Amino acid sequence: MNEVTRLDTIAEYSLQVAEEDPSLNQLLAALAQLFDAPIALVSLIGADFQFFKARYGLAADRTRLEDAFCAHVVAQDAPLVVEDASIHADFHHNPLVTGDPHIRFYAGVPLQLNHVPVGAVCVIDKVPRTVSALQLALLEKVSAHVSHYLTLWHQHKQLQQEQDLLEQSPAVLMQWRNLHGLSLSYVSGNIDTLFDLPAEALRQKQAVLEDFILPSSLNDFNFLLTNHQSGVAAAEAHFQIKSRNNKLFWVKLISRAFFTNDGRLDAIHAMLIDHTANRYTEVKLTETNQQMRLLLDASGLGTWDWNIQSDVSKVNRRWCEMLGLDYELFDSSSLFWRQLIHPADQTGLDAELQRHLDGKTLVFNTVYRMKHQAGHWVWIETYGKVVTRDSQQQPVRLAGTHRDITAKKEAELLETKQRQLLSFINKAQAIYLRTGDLSDACREVLAELTEIADSQFAFIGQMLPHNGQQSLFIHAITELSWNEHSSQLVELYQQGQLYFDSFDNLFGKVITSQALIISNEPASHPAAKGTPVGHPKIFRFLGLPIMLKDGLVGMIGLANKFSDYSAADAAFLQPLCDALAGLFYAVEQEQARVRAEEQLKNLAMTDPLTGIPNRRAFIEHCARLKNSPTGYVLAILDIDHFKRVNDTYGHAAGDEVIKLIGRKLQFCLRSDDYSARLGGEEFALLIEHTEIDMVHLLLENLRLEISAEVVNTADADVSVTVSIGARYVPAGEVEDLHLQMADADVALYKAKENGRDCLMWF
Ligand SMILES: Nc1nc2c(ncn2[C@@H]2O[C@H](COP(=O)(O)OP(=O)(O)OP(=O)(O)O)[C@@H](O)[C@H]2O)c(=O)[nH]1
Numbered sequence: 172m173n174e175v176t177r178l179d180t181i182a183e184y185s186l187q188v189a190e191e192d193p194s195l196n197q198l199l200a201a202l203a204q205l206f207d208a209p210i211a212l213v214s215l216i217g218a219d220f221q222f223f224k225a226r227y228g229l230a231a232d233r234t235r236l237e238d239a240f241c242a243h244v245v246a247q248d249a250p251l252v253v254e255d256a257s258i259h260a261d262f263h264h265n266p267l268v269t270g271d272p273h274i275r276f277y278a279g280v281p282l283q284l285n286h287v288p289v290g291a292v293c294v295i296d297k298v299p300r301t302v303s304a305l306q307l308a309l310l311e312k313v314s315a316h317v318s319h320y321l322t323l324w325h326q327h328k329q330l331q332q333e334q335d336l337l338e339q340s341p342a343v344l345m346q347w348r349n350l351h352g353l354s355l356s357y358v359s360g361n362i363d364t365l366f367d368l369p370a371e372a373l374r375q376k377q378a379v380l381e382d383f384i385l386p387s388s389l390n391d392f393n394f395l396l397t398n399h400q401s402g403v404a405a406a407e408a409h410f411q412i413k414s415r416n417n418k419l420f421w422v423k424l425i426s427r428a429f430f431t432n433d434g435r436l437d438a439i440h441a442m443l444i445d446h447t448a449n450r451y452t453e454v455k456l457t458e459t460n461q462q463m464r465l466l467l468d469a470s471g472l473g474t475w476d477w478n479i480q481s482d483v484s485k486v487n488r489r490w491c492e493m494l495g496l497d498y499e500l501f502d503s504s505s506l507f508w509r510q511l512i513h514p515a516d517q518t519g520l521d522a523e524l525q526r527h528l529d530g531k532t533l534v535f536n537t538v539y540r541m542k543h544q545a546g547h548w549v550w551i552e553t554y555g556k557v558v559t560r561d562s563q564q565q566p567v568r569l570a571g572t573h574r575d576i577t578a579k580k581e582a583e584l585l586e587t588k589q590r591q592l593l594s595f596i597n598k599a600q601a602i603y604l605r606t607g608d609l610s611d612a613c614r615e616v617l618a619e620l621t622e623i624a625d626s627q628f629a630f631i632g633q634m635l636p637h638n639g640q641q642s643l644f645i646h647a648i649t650e651l652s653w654n655e656h657s658s659q660l661v662e663l664y665q666q667g668q669l670y671f672d673s674f675d676n677l678f679g680k681v682i683t684s685q686a687l688i689i690s691n692e693p694a695s696h697p698a699a700k701g702t703p704v705g706h707p708k709i710f711r712f713l714g715l716p717i718m719l720k721d722g723l724v725g726m727i728g729l730a731n732k733f734s735d736y737s738a739a740d741a742a743f744l745q746p747l748c749d750a751l752a753g754l755f756y757a758v759e760q761e762q763a764r765v766r767a768e769e770q771l772k773n774l775a776m777t778d779p780l781t782g783i784p785n786r787r788a789f790i791e792h793c794a795r796l797k798n799s800p801t802g803y804v805l806a807i808l809d810i811d812h813f814k815r816v817n818d819t820y821g822h823a824a825g826d827e828v829i830k831l832i833g834r835k836l837q838f839c840l841r842s843d844d845y846s847a848r849l850g851g852e853e854f855a856l857l858i859e860h861t862e863i864d865m866v867h868l869l870l871e872n873l874r875l876e877i878s879a880e881v882v883n884t885a886d887a888d889v890s891v892t893v894s895i896g897a898r899y900v901p902a903g904e905v906e907d908l909h910l911q912m913a914d915a916d917v918a919l920y921k922a923k924e925n926g927r928d929c930l931m932w933f
Pocket residue numbers: 809810811812813814815817821822823824825826829850851852923927
């Protein structure tokens with residue numbers, strides 16, 4: 172047996188320290204008496220010296236290794252008897268022989284621990300002697316007994332250590348035995364840390380465990396014991412106890428039951444652990460979780476938790492409610508929620524998600540649309556974060572919240588649209604003010620109207636008289652060239668001449684009823700006459716009346732919105748209807764003003780008696796002749812002896828004659844020629860674009876026509892002649908009109924001089 176094994180064994184049995192054992196000392200005393208020897212020893216052979224676990228009759232507790240007789244016993248693992256050391260070859264120089272204690276006789280047997288020789292049990296005498304086989308056998312028995320004793324001592328030591336550990340551990344050990352009913356048979360000493368009560372008090376039944384358990388927890392504790400009694404092998408209970416000094420603890424009792432062969436409960440071994448700190452954390456955590464849940468419920472937030480690596484998503488009920496989904500039927504795969512995301516938002520969402528997973532953003536915060544079960548889109552704001560990453564820093568779990576921001580988002584979109592609407596209303600008004608053309612203004616804004624109304628088709632129409640009936644004049648329309656039959660409409664539209672006059676249809680219903688028409692199923696509307704032949708299918712229609720002072724003045728037609736038209740759409744577009752009503756009104760006002768102005772101008776330029784232009788009109792008309800590229804003729808016509816007519820037949824008859832001249836002038840002159848009454852019985856003529864001979868003939872003809880006419884008055888038939896003075900003005904002449912007129916007047920004077928009823932040239 173090598174030295175290492177021996178030393179390990181000594182260490183294992185905790186014998187390396189020379190610690191004497193009183194019991195073994197007594198045994199050695201008895202052994203020495205039996206052998207009638209002065210010294211008896213239990214020795215252990217250490218690394219550097221031999222030491223004694225027990226000794227009798229020797230003062231020293233150790234010797235040098237090289238002097239040790241027992242070392243020989245260990246080395247040969249066999250008994251050693253030296254009858255007279257003083258003459259023994261190996262020992263006669265040994266200091267223990269030559270000096271104190273003057274050993275002469277030695278008888279030793281090996282001391283084995285776990286079959287390893289570690290020392291010896293020996294008797295020593297200071298005089299030479301012999302030993303019988305019987306005595307040697309006795310020595311061996313004592314050695315075996317010492318070995319057994321040391322083993323037990325070692326085990327006891329170990330148990331004591333374990334006991335110490337247990338006593339210091341937070342776990343209290345307990346045992347119940349079921350002898351005559353279940354009763355606590357053991358409890359470890361450390362129970363006093365919890366109960367402030369010595370374990371003895373419980374062991375000796377001076378106190379009962381149940382007295383320390385709070386009444387509210389007693390049921391849980393009894394339930395555990397009852398469970399074991401009815402055959403349950405392992406159990407666990409949590410309950411509250413109150414110590415003798417009134418401190419409250421949460422404890423956890425983990426127990427295991429042992430049963431007899433016939434199945435009867437024999438014992439319960441249990442561990443009672445102070446669980447207060449954990450329990451406190453648990454309670455706090457539960458409270459916090461409850462508060463969080465309450466907060467989440469109150470805030471209306473949906474929650475989600477996505478394990479990216481295993482692709483398992485968990486959501487709360489609110490998450491499902493937002494999308495009208497059944498919570499129980501939620502599918503945890505990401506494929507499920509991905510297919511609910513609006514196609515237009517998919518790319519942006521993925522990019523934002525990737526940025527966060529790559530660690531480029533602190534939070535994953537974005538807005539997108541998800542499809543509600545009912546078919547509409549819900550605007551969702553998501554706010555999340557990677558909560559777990561693996562050892563390679565790859566994201567494992569992402570968790571966050573969902574907020575339904577549809578109302579906010581729609582309000583924002585509405586506001587944007589309203590701004591757009593106002594801006595294009597302003598634009599339409601500005602175009603109208605600039606060009607004075609309402610159709611231009613309507614055409615300019617039509618594309619924007621279809622865009623903000625989310626529609627495919629649109630038209631803006633105004634009620635105007637056309638072919639003797641009120642018709643809808645189309646200022647602007649999106650698309651007309653849908654087939655070859657519509658080319659005529661396109662042409663009319665381009666000429667600004669497109670009128671709809673048949674109102675026995677869906678859009679006509681807006682005009683006849685003067686009311687808003689919303690139809691998301693035009694096919695089944697009673698007024699619908701079907702989509703016009705060749706027109707792309709109309710599957711939704713919104714007709715908005717344009718009203719002015721309670722009367723309809725026009726309408727806007729919209730068709731094929733992506734989703735249903737609603738009263739909200741009509742309300743949204745009302746400002747446009749009002750603006751158009753205002754523009755229609757402004758146009759009407761402007762046209763009326765122009766007409767009135769025209770009339771006033773006409774009045775100022777017209778001779779009231781004859782209805783032909785007056786002197787002012789004649790002079791204004793002639794003013795534009797200044798740069799005439801051709802020559803012209805100015806003529807003045809005067810009724811002969813008109814005073815006489817007045818005097819003879821009365822002033823009224825004179826008026827009739829003057830009117831006759833007016834009619835004759837219009838009748839005899841060509842449409843390009845111009846005539847006016849200068850005043851009294853004097854008229855002026857302007858004849859352009861012709862030869863002077865032709866003018867001569869024309870004027871002569873006029874003169875003759877007048878003289879041939881008879882005016883029937885109340886008293887008599889009157890006829891008159893006229894004298895005409897004419898002046899030819901060649902092209903390029905720069906002379907003043909008044910001088911030219913004066914020249915014509917000179918010619919007239921000559922005609923009068925010449926006997927009247929004739930034409931004279933200047
Ligand atoms: N009934 C009527 N008479 C008018 C009107 N304006 C002018 N007179 C008259 O016309 C007459 C013009 O007369 P005069 O200038 O003397 O010339 P006359 O009698 O035509 O003679 P001659 O021109 O020399 O041929 C006057 O008696 C005016 O009162 C009118 O609007 N109605």
